[in-house]
Amino acid sequence: AQKVTQAQTEISVVEKEDVTLDCVYETRDTTYYLFWYKQPPSGELVFLIRRNSFDEQNEISGRYSWNFQKSTSSFNFTITASQVVDSAVYFCALSYPRGQKPKLIFGTGTRLQVFP
Amino acid sequence: DSGVTQTPKHLITATGQRVTLRCSPRSGDLSVYWYQQSLDQGLQFLIQYYNGEERAKGNILERFSAQQFPDLHSELNLSSLELGDSALYFCASSVGGNQETQYFGPGTRLLVL
Numbered sequence: 001a002q003k004v005t006q007a008q009t010e011i012s013v014v015e016k017e018d019v020t021l022d023c024v025y026e027t028r029d030t031t032y033y034l035f036w037y038k039q040p041p042s043g044e045l046v047f048l049i050r051r052n053s054f055d056e057q058n059e060i061s062g063r064y065s066w067n068f069q070k071s072t073s074s075f076n077f078t079i080t081a082s083q084v085v086d087s088a089v090y091f092c093a094l095s096y097p098r099g100q101k102p103k104l105i106f107g108t109g110t111r112l113q114v115f116p
Numbered sequence: 117d118s119g120v121t122q123t124p125k126h127l128i129t130a131t132g133q134r135v136t137l138r139c140s141p142r143s144g145d146l147s148v149y150w151y152q153q154s155l156d157q158g159l160q161f162l163i164q165y166y167n168g169e170e171r172a173k174g175n176i177l178e179r180f181s182a183q184q185f186p187d188l189h190s191e192l193n194l195s196s197l198e199l200g201d202s203a204l205y206f207c208a209s210s211v212g213g214n215q216e217t218q219y220f221g222p223g224t225r226l227l228v229l
Contacts, residue, residue: 047217050217103174103218
């Protein structure tokens with residue numbers, strides 16, 4: 001069965017610390033996509049990244065970086081030099097292959113609190 | 117701003133009532149998805165429409181229904197509301213119907229009293 005596990009329910013850090021949010025997924029399919037979304041206190045869901053199962057290159061976008069490892073079925077997210085504005089709930093998600101449903105399977109989220 | 121709009125932002129109603137949530141997708145997107153976010157169930161996929169046709173169904177209750185209109189906006193109808201239906205309902209849209217990035221609207225917060 002397809003599943004996304006975010007074992008860290010809540011993480012607290014002090015500003016400027018680096019923090020890594022873990023995501024482990026399960027799927028029998030060889031073709032899939034992984035996503036990260038951010039949900040700030042205002043409630044909306046903000047898209048951060050999409051990665052397909054054939055591309056294991058790490059990605060960096062500013063202070064954000066993602067480490068995709070198929071061997072361990074993990075897609076971890078690191079924030080470097082965290083800021084108070086990074087405080088949010090972060091969701092990892094897995095998409096089903098074509099023709100199957102539902103479309104996005106979300107993990108339970110990790111609440112990140114960054115203190116000044 | 118994702119470009120997906122949802123109205124209303126907040127909705128308070130009573131048990132047994134019926135409400136309609138509205139969503140306008142990003143310009144050019146043909147697919148609309150509905151999700152429910154509750155404390156006990158997390159984020160759950162409800163239903164997807166693609167260019168006016170139902171494409172996929174998730175954990176949507178029979179009391180809930182949706183449709184997508186010719187102008188591609190979508191409505192989610194919730195009827196015979198129960199306390200447990202209180203949740204944040206998100207609409208998302210994507211260009212096509214398969215594995216593209218879904219962009220989410222701000223959500224409608226429903227409170228059933």
